[in-house]
Amino acid sequence: MYQAKTARNKTLLMRRLVNHKLRGGISVSEHTSQFQDLVNQLSTTGWVLKDEEQAILLLSSLPDSWETLVVTLSNSAPNGKVTMQMVTDALMNEEARRKEAGTEQSYAFVSETNRRGGGRNGGRSRGRGRGQGQNRGNSQVRGRSQERGMSCENNTWFEGYCNYCGNYGHRKRDCRKFLQEQPQTSQNTSQEDGVTMVSLSSDACLVTHGEQEYLHVGTHDVEWVIDTAASFHATPHQHLFTSYKSGDFGAVKMGNTSFSKIVSIGDVHITTNVGCALVLKDVRHVPDLRLNLISGTALDQQGYLNRFKEGTWKLSKGSLVVARGHICGTLYKTHAKLCHPSLNAVEEEISPNLWHWRLVHLSVKGLTTLVRKERISMGKGVALDPCEHCLFGKQHRVSFSSTRRNHSELLSLVHSDVCGPIEEESLGGSRYFVTFIDDASRKVWAYCLKSKDQVFDRFRLFHAMVETETGKKLKCLRSDNGGEYTSREFSAYCAAYGIRHEKTVPRTPQHNGVAERMNRTIMEKVRCMLSMAKLPKPLWGEAVLTACYLINRSPSVPLNFEVREKKWSRRDVSYSHLKVFGCKAFAHVSKELRQKLDLKSNPCIFIGYGDEEFGYRLWDPEVKKVVRSRDVVFHENEFHGCVPIIRQQHTP
Structure with a gap:
């Protein structure tokens, strides 16, 4: 039928290829085989798709429940280009993981309406008949549109199959059969500020901020979760911040229908599980969150490269691997620890005694x-x-007065x-x-x-x-x-x-x-x-x-x-660079002064500031001389104690 190289045959085949979707009950291997058959038929008509175009079409054929995988692959693709081999490998791994986990859905969804009322679901009119009304706000779409599975979100057909009942035209979350057979599901609808929430799991949820931004949040308070869909970093722990600016920065809607304010924004200095220092910029402090969150999008904006492959996550900058993580359930997690407490800049953590010293x-x-x-x-x-x-x-003694x-x-x-x-x-x-x-x-x-x-x-x-x-x-x-x-x-x-x-x-x-x-x-x-x-x-x-x-x-x-x-x-004075005199200081050893196996940090004693020269002044007790460096890590609560001295020239 499709051997003739006519425009009509090309149109029909391309339409079938675009509408080809992964349906419930069909394995990934069957789906990709059917997809490849359509690509081959299209090739016989003279229209040969590039490898990247095939990969994008295959990703487009996935249902919404696979959106996390789509985002992960998109962000981890080298130079923004995905390949068929990359996509098929990821689909097979994800299918195996889902079979092992025994579930295809472990998130709760929070959809936030446009607060200005100008976007979707913004008003209160209701559509009838075939669903051609405005359908804004708390509308109810009736008639044949609802019976045939028309999406109530945007008043248009969902061009795909339901992952639950297998019928065409609606998603699993809109499936009436699925909703009726979930008596244990906690379905909470809140009309406050135009927010509708359906909680399907106690392990994780999506939290929306503003109109489009959202975060994945888990229930563990040790690991950091990496989320490429999050718009910003977030943490519930105030003591992690090294810079801290309080204010009114909006609020997020939690999975338990409560609001939690963003009380501050600042930077967080962490040491990753590979030993590298990583500065997370503009981290939101949300006290009611239960997990530290790293935004893949924010890291991309800082020049880092996120790579997700075979259940692992790697963060790099150039040739340097900055951090690694692994998949746990449906979330990518990594372990990191706070840099030394002397870096802490939260108000109650910087004691008067430390400033006194x-x-x-x-x-x-x-x-x-x-x-x-x-x-x-x-x-x-x-x-x-x-x-x-x-x-x-x-x-x-008591001082005398002066006039x-x-x-x-x-x-x-x-x-x-x-x-x-x-x-x-x-x-x-x-x-x-x-x-x-x-x-x-x-x-x-x-x-x-x-x-x-x-x-x-x-x-x-x-x-x-x-x-x-x-x-x-x-x-x-x-x-x-x-x-x-x-x-x-x-x-x-x-x-x-x-x-x-x-x-x-x-x-x-x-x-x-x-x-x-x-x-x-x-x-x-x-x-x-x-x-x-x-x-x-x-x-x-x-x-x-x-x-x-x-x-x-x-x-x-x-x-x-x-x-x-x-x-x-006549200028303001900065205090951010001050450190405790005599504390332990670790100076970075430049590559010109070390060999491959030499240590990259040299333990010293902090003894002063460069007034007419840049950098901190440090005493190296091993070589018995004063060195200067700007790349120094301080342990302000630790001291070397008494050290031997050999006098030298060109020092006070």
């Missing part, structure tokens, strides 16, 4: 100011546990003082450090010195830097009468640049109280830092520079609790 034992008043100005976030209140390291480093006036213009007055000698040499052989404090902003600069005669060189560097940075002239320097400040070259330099040099009265350090108090504050913090991290004294130089770095990012009482760095630079 990060900011080198900042006072309660200082922490309260940063919280009030929304620079950092923590729990319900700033209540610190008793810190014995603060007593070891800070205990002092001095602050300057308002940057560099109008700079205070300076030298602290030392320190009983232990630093890593770079220093025994002193000098500080310069701008009176208007109270920002402090510190330089480590091997001897006091280096003060003049450091002052010249400081002078050139601050004038270039601010565009203002240094007008006055206040110091004590130490020989390092009264040398002939120091006086000549001040005279040449028009800097007024104020010297205090001998044996009256109160006249230079700002610099004296700053040196005391720095040394108090240094003692606390070394005590808490159990680090040896030669690391005092690194501790001094780190203390100054963090003092500049802390509120100042003379400035009415403004932050020094913000007052100086």
Whole structure:
């Protein structure tokens, strides 16, 4: 009949091929054999279908109950191209799995109507006769259209066979025979906000969000479920987030007919079951969900490739395999664990004590100011546990009152003082450090010195830097009468640049109280830092520079609790990169410095921030030197303890 290469024969064969559907009671092998016969007949007419076209037509012949497989294959196809071999293998595997499971349906469906009323099922009219009415909202299609199985969703015929009764023209979920023979089915219809729900299983359900988005949700709270149909990642666990933004982000409809709000959006850092770090972006926090959900669509948008084959899932980026999973029932699952708790950024999980340590034992008043100005976030209140390291480093006599006036213009007055000698040499052989404090902003600069005669060189560097940075002239320097400040070259330099040099009265350090108090504050913090991290004294130089770095990012009482760095630079200050001094740090070893079997991470000790250079400063206890790296993983609650020290050059 179809040997003639006429347009009519081609049309008839193509129509039969398009309308060929997988029906109940027919095996996959029979279905594919019939499909291939039609393709061969079409070929005899001169119309040869490409392999990809055949694969797409075969996928189109599957009923709705196979939609998960269709989506999975579509998303995992290399370069978006499916092949007949890929499709037939997947169909055979799915048929075998369904026979073993003894069921073809393990989801409950939630259909959400268009809330604007402009889409399908949006109004309240009802159709009659052959179903040509508008059929919107709570319509009831009557007459011959209902008897012959016309779909009530869109008022058009379903061109396929029912998987339950075998009749043509309707789906299994619309089959009257199926619905009548399911007395144990929990069928709940809720008209609230135009949502209709039919619960067929207690293991999983579909949850809709907005108009089109939906999620698969299971009942286990350990694994992560991979769903290529989900529009976004979701989790019920607040402590997983590393960034957290609360707000009103809509709601989802749960399988038990209740609503659950999306209370926040943030990022989640996890370590996959193959050991790779994976950042899930824009994860929705839905407290009433029972499972962590990974969206395949969202991963695709991040540049990852999802591959589903023979009951396994593989996530890759380029040649790197990021994660693996396996099929469990009808869901693909994977195991992953949260990255180290120090990454956690949820408010109640970042305790005031941790911020107290990060900011080198900042006072309660200082922490309260940063919280009030929304620079950092923590729990319900700033209540610190008793810190014995603060007593070891800070205990002092009751202070005297001060009535001095602050300057308002940057560099109008700079205070300076030298602290030392320190009983232990630093890593770079220093025994002193000098500080310069701008009176208007109270920002402090510190330089480590091997001897006091280096003060003049450091002052010249400081002078050139601050004038270039601010565009203002240094007008006055206040110091004590130490020989390092009264040398002939120091006086000549001040005279040449028009800097007024104020010297205090001998044996009256109160006249230079700002610099004296700053040196005391720095040394108090240094003692606390070394005590808490159990680090040896030669690391005092690194501790001094780190203390100054963090003092500049802390509120100042003379400035009415403004932050020094913000007052100086007129820019907001970031705190997200701060870590606890002396904690364990694992630096990434670049491929140029390692061989194939060498470890990719090097355990170090965190000792500071790069002020004039990028990256964190780390002490490598194995090679006994300071290294810099930007690719570091921190364990802020763990410390190496006392480590041997060998002094080196080019360090404080």
